[in-house]
Structures are given as C-alpha cells and as structure tokens.
Amino acid sequence: MSAIYSVKEIYIYPIKSLAGISLESAKAEEMGFENDRRWMLIDAENQMLTQREHRIMSQFYPQISNGKISITFQDQKQEFSISEHLENVIEVNVWDDKSEVVEVNLETSKWFSQHLGFQCKLVKILKNGARKHESSRLKETFNVSLADGYPYLMIGSKSLDFLNDKLDEKITIKRFRPNIVVSTENPHEEDDFKTFAIGEVQFKNIKPCGRCVMVNNDPENGRLKKEPLKTLSKYRNVDNSVLFGTNIVSLNSGIIRVGDEVIF
Template identity: 75%
Template sequence: MSTAYIVKEIYIYPIKSLAGISCQQAFAEEMGFENDRRWMLLDSDNQHITQREYPEMSQFYPEISEAKISVTFQDQKHEFLISEHLNDSIYTKVWDDKSFVFEVNKLTSKWFSDCLGFECKLVKIIKAGDRKHESSRSKETYNVSLADGYPYLLIGTKSLDFLNEKLKEKITVKRFRPNIVISTRNAHEEDDFEHFKVGEVHFKNVKSCGRCIMVNNDPQNGIVKKEPLKTLSKYRNFNNSVLFGTNIVGLNPGIIQVGDEVVF
C-alpha cells in the first residue's frame, strides 16, 4: 500500500495520568510500550486517581534516564529507580479490572502526597497477568498495564486536522494521549483498520476509543475547558460514546520508530 501511512509521533506515559514523553522509538510489549503506564497513584483507600478529579496531575513531567525515572512538578523534582518496589502486593482496581500492584517506596509516596496536598502512594504493576481486561466488543481478554483499557492508542493526523477545523482554539494531539500518531488520508479512517504492521510489530485493532472529560484538560496549564469534547460530541457521538482514536493490541514484541511505514 502507499506510504501515506507513516508513524509521525510516539508517546509513552510512565505514570498514569501524568504528562507523557515523546519518543523516537519504543519497544512494544504485550502490556504496551516498555515503561508505559506501569505506575499510577492510589489514594488512601487504594483507589486510583487521575486527571479527571485532579487536573493538576497533567503538570507533573516524567523523564527516563538509564535506570531512573525523574518527575518534575513546578520547582520540585524527585526520582526513583525503575526496578524498585516494596515486597507487599496491594489489591486495587483500574475501573472494573482487578489489579495487583506494589508501592515503589515510602519516600516517593510522600513526595507525591506533599505535592498534591493529600495522602497518596505511587505503585507499580510488575508483570503481565497482574491485570486483565476483557474487550466489551470481542469478549477477548488481554493482559494490560495500568492504562484505562488497552495497551495502545492509535490516532491519525487527519482526525485531528478535521477537529481543529471546527475549533476556534486549535489543540494538539497531546490532548488525546496517544501512543502512536500516524499520517492518514481521511479523518477517522484508523477506526476501520483491522490488522497491520509497524516496524517489527503486528497490531490488531480492538475498538474505537470512547473519550471523557479528561480531553478538556489543557496539558499546557492544567486548566479544564469545554473543548474539544463539546464539539466532538456533535459529530462523533455513537451510542452515547464520543469516539476519537482507536484502541489496538500488539501481537508480538518488537521495536517501532518514528518514520516507520504502516503496512496492511
């Protein structure tokens, strides 16, 4: 097929609901890209917390350097080892999915608690199978990370272009927290992809992604606005779900890079 379909951007989000990291390449695993949403924050009741309730979480900026993750918030910075975690497992849920996680360390939990102004802890998912998610459409069950539902989110450039034509204030694709952004010919054609290959990895499309209020949080400043969900709901509302981008799963491990062709 034509080389119209090219990987333009790759993102990982090490800690659920915090800012993402733009990558030139990433290693695809069953649960998602390496180090993508392997960590999240739990409140004092061991319930996961997100930008939906705390939009300021978008202002925490992680970086990965060798064996460490550092997180910057305002004028403060904290780091911890990618490999570290305490020994006792914690039972929690990511939406309806049972999940087993481990606290990273007490000092890291205190840093996040102090920054956010309430007690919370940073936890990590250790291995595939510690959280399983059943697809509502295919009824297949997948080993997943701490992402909302699926290992990867794919968005086509024309989908964003089409939306921006309707918005007074233009937005970037970061509003939608994709893992892979590809150049496309038509808006929302990624919804109809079935099986395809990028770099070393074969992917399967599972279902279009239903969006929530979180896309209204401006990642530049953590301010929640009415757009783009208001406009999207006028033309992308299907059975009371506002769709933008599509959820995919990887069928084998491997590397993908910016510039890779999408092969059907």
C-alpha cells in the same frame, strides 16, 4: 489501501495520568510500550487517581534516563529507580479490572502526597498478567498495564486536523494522550484499520476509543475547558460515546520507530 501511512509520533505515559514523554522509538510489548503506564498513584483507600478529579496531575513531568525515572513538578524533582519496589502486594481496581501492584518506595509516595495535598502512594504493576481486561466486543481477555482499558491508543493525523478546523482555539494531539500518531489521508480512517504492521510489530485494531471530560483538560496549564468534547460530541457521538482514536493491541514484541511505514 494504497496510500503511504507512517508513524509521526510516539508517546509513553510512565505514570498514569501524569504528562507523557515523546520518543523516537519504543519497544512494544503485550501490555503496551515498555514503561508505559506501569506506575500509577492511589489514594489512602487504594483507589486510582487520575486527571479527571485532579487536573494538577497533568503538571507533573516524567523523564527516563539511566534506569531511573525523575518527576518534575514546578521547581521540585523526585527520582526513583525503574526496578525498585516494596514487597507488600496491594490489590487495586482500574475501572472494573482488579490489579496487583506494589508501592515503589515510601519517600516517593510522601513526595507526591505533599505536592497533591493528600495522602497517596505511587505503585507499580510488576508482571504480565497482574491485570486482565475483557473486551465485551470481542469476548477476548487481554493482559494490560494500568492504562484505562487497552495497551495502545492510535490516532490519525487527519482526525486532529479535521477537528481543529472546527475549533476556534486549536489544540495539539497531547489532549488525547495517544501512544502512536500516524499520518493519514482521511479523518478517522484509523477506526477501520484491521491488522497491520509497524516496524517489527504486528498490531490488531480492537475498537474506537470513547472519550471523557479529561480531553478538555489543557495539558499546558491544567485548566478545564469546554472543548474539544463539546464539538466532538456533535459529529463523533456513537451510541452515547464520543469517539476519537482507536484502541489497538500488539500481537508480538518488537521495536517501532518514528518514520516507520504502516503496512496493511
């Protein structure tokens, strides 16, 4: 590929299904970017909570500073240390994968319970290997965080441009919750990337990402809309899966930065 491809945006989502954080640089690890989806909310039956059922989760905004994560919801704020957790291990499922997690602290769980209106806990995955995900396509097993399936989601800029050309109401890339947004020349060409390097890190493409109704949740206000899934399903439906963006894994640890070239 002769074109210059480069990183336009980097995002992490410290707590699964809450709002993301835009970064200028990030440390890639096997499980995903550092502090990306290492935490999630579970209900009283230890089932994971996501925006699919609780759209209000998109209105909780995290920030990371000085070893602490602060969460803002409306005019309320809660803070906890990145390193803190209780000792009791809880076994949860992230889709079909079993994962071992621990509760962060009782105060933070109570805060989320009050604002969501039902009992829940904030939990953390502690170590690499606490959750394994098997790729049915590659017959490989990956150590992953609490993300839906794979450590990283990458989207090309032209894929969003192409979609927006078809929509009456334009949307931002935040609808799709990517980790890496790269400048591209053609829509969806990221689906065909094989292995490539960004900054210090080698990445491997696994498969295009099948999307669910969650992309219809407007992150600006938490309201469910008909788009973009309705339009995407007309031209990106493959084997009953609506594709947008691609799942990738890192082959080593290192730093990537906005502006880094994608090297094939």
